[in-house]
Amino acid sequence: xxxxxxxxxxxxxxxxxxxxxxxxxxxxxxxxxxxxxxxxxxxxxxxxxxxxxxxxxxxxxxxxxxxxxxxxxxxxxxxxxxxxxxxxxxxxxxxxxxxxxxxxxxxxxxxxxxxxxxxxxxxxxxxxxxxxxxxxxxxxxxxxxxxxxxxxxxxxxxxxxxxxxxxxxxxxxxxxxxxxxxxxxxxxxxxxxxxxxxxxxxxxxxxxxxxxxxxxxxxxxxxxxxxxxxxxxxxxxxxxxxxxxxxxxxxxxxxxxxxxxxxxxxxxxxxxxxxxxxxxxxxxxxxxxxxxxxxxxxxxxxxxxxxxxxxxxxxxxxxxxxxxxxxxxxxxxxxxxxxxxxxxxxxxxxxxxxxxxxxxxxxxxxxxxxxxxxxxxxxxxxxxxxxxxxxxxxxxxxxxxxxxxxxxxxxxxxxxxxxxxxxxxxxxxxxxxxxxxxxxxxxxxxxxxxxxxxxxxxxxxxxxxxxxxxxxxxxxxxxxxxxxxxxxxxxxxxxxxxxxxxxxxxxxxxxxxxxxxxxxxxxxxxxxxxxxxxxxxxxxxxxxxxxxxxxxxxxxxxxxxxxxxxxxxxxxxxxxxxxxxxxxxxxxxxxxxxxxxxxxxxxxxxxxxxxxxxxxxxxxxxxxxxxxxxxxxxxxxxxxxxxxx
Amino acid sequence: xxxxxxxxxxxxxxxxxxxxxxxxxxxxxxxxxxxxxxxxxxxxxxxxxxxxxxxxxxxxxxxxxxxxxxxxxxxxxx
Numbered sequence: 001x002x003x004x005x006x007x008x009x010x011x012x013x014x015x016x017x018x019x020x021x022x023x024x025x026x027x028x029x030x031x032x033x034x035x036x037x038x039x040x041x042x043x044x045x046x047x048x049x050x051x052x053x054x055x056x057x058x059x060x061x062x063x064x065x066x067x068x069x070x071x072x073x074x075x076x077x078x079x080x081x082x083x084x085x086x087x088x089x090x091x092x093x094x095x096x097x098x099x100x101x102x103x104x105x106x107x108x109x110x111x112x113x114x115x116x117x118x119x120x121x122x123x124x125x126x127x128x129x130x131x132x133x134x135x136x137x138x139x140x141x142x143x144x145x146x147x148x149x150x151x152x153x154x155x156x157x158x159x160x161x162x163x164x165x166x167x168x169x170x171x172x173x174x175x176x177x178x179x180x181x182x183x184x185x186x187x188x189x190x191x192x193x194x195x196x197x198x199x200x201x202x203x204x205x206x207x208x209x210x211x212x213x214x215x216x217x218x219x220x221x222x223x224x225x226x227x228x229x230x231x232x233x234x235x236x237x238x239x240x241x242x243x244x245x246x247x248x249x250x251x252x253x254x255x256x257x258x259x260x261x262x263x264x265x266x267x268x269x270x271x272x273x274x275x276x277x278x279x280x281x282x283x284x285x286x287x288x289x290x291x292x293x294x295x296x297x298x299x300x301x302x303x304x305x306x307x308x309x310x311x312x313x314x315x316x317x318x319x320x321x322x323x324x325x326x327x328x329x330x331x332x333x334x335x336x337x338x339x340x341x342x343x344x345x346x347x348x349x350x351x352x353x354x355x356x357x358x359x360x361x362x363x364x365x366x367x368x369x370x371x372x373x374x375x376x377x378x379x380x381x382x383x384x385x386x387x388x389x390x391x392x393x394x395x396x397x398x399x400x401x402x403x404x405x406x407x408x409x410x411x412x413x414x415x416x417x418x419x420x421x422x423x424x425x426x427x428x429x430x431x432x433x434x435x436x437x438x439x440x441x442x443x444x445x446x447x448x449x450x451x452x453x454x455x456x457x458x459x460x461x462x463x464x465x466x467x468x469x470x471x472x473x474x475x476x477x478x479x480x481x482x483x484x485x486x487x488x489x490x491x492x493x494x495x496x497x498x499x500x501x502x503x504x505x506x507x508x509x510x511x512x513x514x515x516x517x518x519x520x521x522x523x524x525x526x527x528x529x530x531x532x533x534x535x536x537x538x539x540x541x542x543x544x545x546x547x548x549x550x551x552x553x554x555x556x557x558x559x560x561x562x563x564x565x566x567x568x569x570x571x572x573x574x575x576x577x578x579x580x581x582x583x584x585x586x587x588x589x590x591x592x593x594x595x596x597x598x599x600x601x602x603x604x605x606x607x608x609x610x611x612x613x614x615x616x617x618x619x620x621x622x623x624x625x626x627x628x629x630x631x632x633x634x635x636x637x638x639x640x641x642x643x644x645x
Numbered sequence: 646x647x648x649x650x651x652x653x654x655x656x657x658x659x660x661x662x663x664x665x666x667x668x669x670x671x672x673x674x675x676x677x678x679x680x681x682x683x684x685x686x687x688x689x690x691x692x693x694x695x696x697x698x699x700x701x702x703x704x705x706x707x708x709x710x711x712x713x714x715x716x717x718x719x720x721x722x723x
Contacts, residue, residue, distance in 0.1 A: 068686060087687070091711065095718075113716055170720070273656065284698035286682070290658040295651060304713055308683050330685035334698075337683050338657035339715045346649035346715055 004241045005234065017230035023223060027231035028238070030219055031073035032324060034138075035059045038212040039075045042140065045207075047200040049444060050143045050404060053436040056121075057142035058082055059208075061216065062089045063232045064134050065098055071327040072232040079325075080356055080430045081141045083309025084116025086327055088123040089137050091115060092171040103129040104178035106206060110147065110169045112352040116305030119147045119165050119353075120154050124174070124202075126209035130220050135228070138212035140205050145402070146193040153193075153404050154353060155390035156483045157265035158563045159299040161348045167191040175206060194402065239328030246320030247332055248283045250373055255280070257369025259361040261342070262490045265298035268558035271490070272296055272342050274358065274365045276311070280373075287311050287366070288336035292343065300487060301345035302355035302362075308335050310343070310359035310430060314366035317429070318374050357385055357487040360428040364493060371497045380415020380422060380466050380500055380581025382429050384493020385486055387412075387506070387577060391445065393480030403445035406436040407474035409486060409506060412577030413459060413467020415494055422467030422494075422580035424454055424602075446477040450525055455504070455576060456604050460492075461611035462500030462582025463589045468602055469506055469579040473526060475516070475572050482565040482573070484508050486540040490556055494581040501586060501611070503579025507541025507550055508559065509533060513570035526572060536574070539565075550576075587613045587640055591631045599626045613640040649715060667701060669694035677701060681714060688713055 003012075013021050039059045046052040058081035063070040069090040074082045092109040093101070101107070109115050110122040120143045128136040146153055149166025159165055167188070173181050189195045220228050254277065261272040275291035289311075295301050302310075312330050323329070337344050342358045345351070364381050371378040389408025395401055414429060416422040427433045438449045451473035460466030476482075486508055494503030511526055515535045519526045526532055533548040540559035544551035594614040597603040599622055608614040615635035619625040661678035668675055674696040682691050688710065692702040706714070709721055 086685075094708075094711075113712055270655075275656075279698065281696070281698045286693075286698055288659065291656050294655060294657055297651065304683060327685055333684060334691070334693075335683040336659045336680065338659050339713050340649065340652045341657050344713070348648055349651050350649065 002237065005238050006241070017234045019223065019227035019230050023227055024231045024234040027219065027223060027228065028235040031061050031235065034212050034215045035061060035073045035075050037215060038138070038140070038208045039077065041211055042142070042204055042208040045204045047204070048145050048197045049406065049436055049440055050145060051201055053434060053440050054405065055434045057140055058085065059212070060085045060139045061212070062086065062137040062139060063229065064136060065093065067229060067232060069093070069137070070232055070236045072235045074325050077432065079313050079432050080306070080309065080359065081117060081121065082325055083312055083330065084305040085123065085139060085141055087305050088115030088141060089125055089139055092123060092125055093137070096171040096173070098134065101127050101134065102177055103127070104175065105173055106175040106209060107171060108169060108174045108184070109171045112303045112355070113347060114171070116303055116309070117141070118154070118355055119168060120144050122169065124205050124209060126213050128213050128216050130217065130225060135220065135225060136216055138209050138216065140209060142201070142205055144201065145197050148191040148193070151483065152392040153390055153402050155388050155404055155485060156563070157298050157300055157354060157485050157560060159351050159353060160297060162351045163348065165299060165351050165353055193400065236326050236328035239323050239326045240331045242323030243316065243320050243329050243332045244283045247280065247285050247315070250280050250319060250370070252281050253373065254278070255369040255373055257365040257367070259365040259368065260491055261300070261357060261361055261487050262556070263558055264296035264300050265560045265563070268556065272358070274343065274362045276362070276365045276369050278366065278369050283332065285315070285332060286334045286336060289341065289343065290336060290338055292338065292341040295340055295342055295345040295350035299351035299353035300342070300357050301350050301352045302343045302358040303352050304337060304339070304344040306355045306359045307337055307343035307362065310362040311335055311366060313430065314363040318367065318370055318377060318379065354485060354487070356428060356430055357485070360384065360430045361488065361493070363430055364495070368495060376418045376498055378497035378583070379417045380460055380462070380497050380583055381493050381495040381503070382414045382580055383412030383577045384428065385488035385578070386410050386428055386431065387486040387508070387575060389474070389482065389484055389573060389575065391476070391480045391482045393446070393478055401445045403441070403447055406441040407447055407449055407472060407573070408484065409470070409472070409508070409575040409577040411435050412470045413494065413503065413580035415497070415581035416460070416462050416464035416466050416500060416583035418464070418583060421465045422459060424467040425470060448475045448477065449473070450475050450572070454602065455579070456601050457607040457611070458504040458579035459602060460494050460496045460501045460503040460579055460582030461586035462496060463584030463586065464500070464582065465597065465602065466494050466496070466500070466503045466580030466582045469504060469577045471528065471574065471576045473572055473574050475570065476567065477569055479568045482567060484539050484559050484565070486559055488578065489541045493578045496581040496583070498583050499585035500582030503581055505542055505550065505552055506576045506578045507543060508539040509536035509548070509574045510539055510565065511536055511572040511574065513568070516570055516572050526574070586611050587643060591633065591636050595629055595631045598622050599629050609639065613643050615639055664692055667692065669697060669699055669701065671699040672697040687711060
């Protein structure tokens with residue numbers, strides 16, 4: 001068993017890592033700097049919204065084959081990608097053949113079963129040669145806009161096999177000795193849409209990889225190869241030590257958690273269960289996914305690499321949130337994973353595309369399982385699903401337009417924790433991406449965002465409130481094909497912890513032009529009053545079967561009654577996400593903070609009384625008279641004292 | 646890749662096989678099982694104490710099973 005790094009003497013350290021402790025620390029930071037610099041370059045120079053505005057990519061540095069490809073540094077973007085990338089690199093390089101790689105090459109692979117995630121996310125790998133030998137790899141996994149298949153842009157839940165997903169690129173070469181390798185480019189362009197965006201995006205990726213290579217070579221020249229490789233091993237060992245230390249603090253025991261996903265794209269007869277049994281003994285931990293549902297019939301599945309990423313990141317979030325992520329973070333965790341489940345799907349009938357819709361609930365199942373064990377360190381459940389909206393059509397001049405993941409329910413809340421309220425506007429925990437600006441979303445496609453706001457009383461009540469649900473209305477100016485992918489509305493994803501309560505459930509509605517025009521004259525917008533839903537076409541959610549408004553005891557509307565919504569101009573989609581889970585007993589929350597949250601319209605006057613036991617006086621209209629709001633301290637004390645919670 | 650059908654069972658389980666005669670060197674338990682796990686570096690077959698989680702043995706899957714026990718690449722047989 002390896003001695004913890006912090007217990008090594010200076011001499012032991014030097015012998016083990018071929019450099020002194022200070023240099024190893026500097027180099028560990030240097031690796032992260034290189035990745036960050038490379039990713040910033042891609043972020044600022046990419047052409048597609050998905051890379052430029054969503055940050056839908058991740059970068060890493062990996063060590064050479066003789067060190068077993070350790071991932072030593074990662075970007076601060078998509079956690080979904082991070083855990084899969086060590087395998088993406090090793091599987092691609094080994095299958096392509098180490099001896100076939102030359103200086104100036106770039107390899108790529110997009111196969112979900114070899115490199116994780118989905119076919120759009122293509123892993124680009126740049127070998128770093130020094131003195132004629134591969135000494136490292138610089139890597140970017142980036143979402144390319146299209147990979148062919150039956151759904152433009154890919155975001156649909158109806159694909160029933162891997163062939164409908166689109167082009168699968170096995171480990172291949174894209175650049176040979178710094179020159180484009182035409183057969184691979186032709187394969188790509190002849191099987192995909194939107195080549196005019198793919199081409200500049202990939203060229204930017206190539207230049208970003210070259211930047212990473214150049215920066216690493218500068219460090220090798222300065223510190224020497226032995227120190228570079230020593231510091232790679234050091235970085236991973238330190239991360240492993242931090243993970244072991246975090247795990248050790250958990251009480252020994254067996255913990256079980258579950259989370260449900262609503263349905264797949266065939267029908268609503270089968271819910272999908274993510275089940276974890278976590279066994280912890282001293283510094284060891286095993287996470288057994290036995291009892292998890294078989295793979296779904298459409299492409300809502302995830303792969304085995306995605307499962308490992310989700311479980312390790314879920315644990316790290318709770319027990320070791322501060323140490324940088326790298327391969328060392330994965331070492332202490334053993335995952336027992338049945339093959340053929342929704343998070344270990346097998347081809348061709350277990351197509352993987354909307355993989356995060358399974359792995360984020362897997363993360364939530366881990367959090368639920370450990371919520372009591374970690375006590376005050378528990379974190380409430382998040383928005384639960386990306387609830388993606390994807391649309392495509394033709395401009396009047398015949399050009400294609402594509403709108404992906406910017407006007408649906410992609411951005412929503414996180415759960416609360418011991419430090420603060422949950423963030424109101426992020427992506428799912430495992431995604432951690434940016435929000436596209438409204439202007440960018442509207443510039444590239446015929447859509448106007450009419451609403452982008454928080455929903456009052458939707459965040460799970462707590463000493464710290466769960467993040468609020470997000471409501472977005474999008475008005476479409478041209479006819480088009482629309483796909484909605486909400487997968488977590490049946491049960492609250494934002495579960496409360498440490499005495500906190502659950503957030504609300506969300507839904508999706510469609511409004512016809514006649515409804516929009518009627519309200520346009522009176523209000524300018526379609527209002528949010530409950531009566532308006534009676535005139536909607538419900539798409540998804542648990543709703544009152546008569547009024548079509550949110551009703552947690554109502555009827556489940558399965559979103560794929562129409563696989564594709566073909567709509568004319570002036571239809572409006574309304575997305576309302578789930579709310580985040582609260583932390584701590586809401587009746588212990590400082591009434592003054594409740595007052596502020598009523599003023600800011602996160603909580604209503606009625607919600608303050610019902611959920612927090614706080615009596616608000618001074619006005620009945622916080623929107624118009626926010627500064628008149630006061631706490632009735634005497635009544636609040638009485639209410640809280642008499643509460644029979 | 647080979648063709649896998651959707652499993653008939655709604656929920657799937659990993660079988661942990663008994664390993665008779667093995668004693669955990671760390672806690673002396675005889676509750677030792679053999680089963681596949683996924684950890685840093687890929688798939689392994691482990692012989693592991695179920696009481697203290699000490700691994701008596703960890704054997705990486707063979708190269709042709711690098712994607713798991715079920716996935717095989719037809720191109721590996723060229």
